[in-house]
Amino acid sequence: MIDDLKYASMAEAFINGVQKAKQENKDKLVTYTMECESQPLQFYRNSEKLKMDFRHFWSDPEGVTLVGVGSTLDLTADGHSRFDSIQTRWLAFLKEHQISIEHAGTGPVLMGGFSFNPVLTAAEEWTNYPAAAMVLPQFLLTQRENKAWLTVNKRVTPKDDPKALIATIEEQKNMLLADRTDEEGYFQTHQDLQVTALFPTEWKASVQKAVDKMKAGELEKIVLSRALRVKKEGSLNIPALLYRLKQQQPNSFVFAIERFGDAFVGATPERLVKREGTKFYADALAGTASRGGTQAEDEALGQGLLNDKKNRQEHQFVVKMIKDDFEAFCDKxxxxxxxxxxxxRDVQHLYTPIYGHGKPDAHLLDAISKIHPTPAMGGTPKEKAVALISELESHERGWYSAPVGWIDSNGNGEFSVAIRSGLIRGNEARLFAGCGIVSDSSPTEEFKETEMKFRPMLNALKEE
Structure with a gap:
């Protein structure tokens, strides 16, 4: 296969790719990866010039960043088999093209995510976000350990003119890697916002209904979310928003998934699941308190959280269910x-890291299918809680609190839980925040907790 060969240049890779396409009389995928020098946010900003329908941004707290531009493959699915559908088609695609990679997160990488529920309602705001949508970017920037690589993934056809194809890709590549001298001013733009809470009274009533059901023994925990509508004059600046999220939330996963002009953006502290070789990692993150104004106050609030019965109970629900789910695909x-x-920056959580040795046939998407939604996003028992969420919430969650992330051709990758997030359409954003409700929850106190959880996105939008 041509894709297994090492080429001296990108031009040579595409010349040989077109030749192979002609010989076999079918389209071929050409993947070429090169070291480069580029800053991810600058690369993301530069991509606006290409006017492509898809852009993806992902960074983790450990320094790994991926930026995807354009689409060579767009896999979408709906229904309860959506994880299996994406996995089956991705593995078949990789088998057909037999791509080998040297560095995790380079070469063919799918970026995107899934919705909270397997079937979406007809909510107009989520039109461009199916129940599952994973994209193989045409251009991928990968940064880790102070090194950066640019991958070009491109389907070539028997009819392609290699010289014209190479000239176009070189022009696009140079635009993406161009150095910008006005970066600081661009990323520091200020946003004047109008913020409106959606159905706050109804949300508190829903919390009370949930508490009543738990006291009646119908379930143990449920997570209820609410929404804010945020508007400004003129379009919201997505690269600038990402810049501020990274500056303000350095311990979070920062992401953006743009599809056909809409952008789902967030800074989430919670990993859902990561696969690295044969090892799987997850975070149990449940139980929340505010940060203190002084170190002494902050420590007191933290100790109070560690010793709080309600929050410890909520946290243990999450730990137990993730452990039970991990045992389905991990030997230990x-x-x-x-x-x-x-x-x-804004809140502190109870946190338990979970680690497992994967079984020989364990796949990252299998793990996501098993774990999602955790009790930190849905509740327990899972099925009852998820059904009640649809009944009590006054909005469509869409991709809020759902898996977003990436997976490479070797099966390595990482997905986080899309909380502290918002859907942006032009000059309007719909922000989401939720909290875990247990039998002794207070609607008023839970409302205050959601106010804290809106802060990361609001602060970044307003540049506070």
Whole structure:
């Protein structure tokens, strides 16, 4: 296969790719990866010039960043088999093209995510976000350990003119990698916002209904979310928003998934599941308190959270269910005895890392299918909680609190839980925040907790 060969240049790769397409009389995927020098946010901003329908941004707290531009393959699915559908088609695509890679997160990489529910309602705002949507970008920038690689993934046909094809790709590549001298001013633009809470009274009533059901023994925990509508004059600046999220939330996963002009953006502290070789990792993150104004106050709030019965109960629901789910695809699961504190700029959480040795046939998308939604996003028992969420919430969650991330051709990758997020359409954003409700929850106190959880996105939008 041509894709297994090492080429001296991108031009040579595409010349040979077109020749192979002609010989076999069918389209071929050409993948070429090169080291480069580029800043991810600058690369993302530069991509606006290409006016492509898809852009993806992903960065983790450990320094790995991926930026995808354009689409060579757009896999979508709906219904309860959506994870299996994406996995089956992705593995078949990789088998057909037999791509080999040297560095994790380079070469053919799918980027995107899934909705909270397997079947979406007819909510107009989520039109461009199917229940599953994973994209193989045409251009992919991967940065880790102070190194950066640019991957070009392009289907070539028997009718392509290699010289014209190479000239176009070189022009696009140069535009993406161009250095910008006005970066600081561009990313520091200020946004004047109008913020409106959607159905706050109804949300508190829903919390009380849930509490009543738990006291009646119908379920143990449920997560209820609510929404804010945010408007400004003129379009919201997505690269600038990402810049501020990375500056303000350094311990979070920062992401953006743009499809046909809409952007789903967030800075989430919660990993859903990561696969690295044969190892799987997940985060149990549930139980929340505010940050203090002084170090002493902050420590007191943290200790209060660690010793709070309601929050510890909520957290343990999450730990137990993730452990049970991990045992389906891991031979061994390792969990610390008690949680620690995970602090972000605006809030602090109870946090337990979970680690497992994967079974020989374990796949990342299998793990996501098994784990999602965790009790931190849905509740327990899972089926009852998810059904009640649809009944009690006054909005369509769409991709809020659902898996977003990436997976490469070797099966390595990482997905986070899309909380602290918002859907942006032109000059309007719909922000989402939720909290875990248990039998002794107070609607008023839970409403205050959601106010804290809106802060990361609001602060980044307003540049506070």
């Amino acid at each position: 699961v390792i969990i610390p005895d008690r949680p620690v504190l995970y602090k972000t």
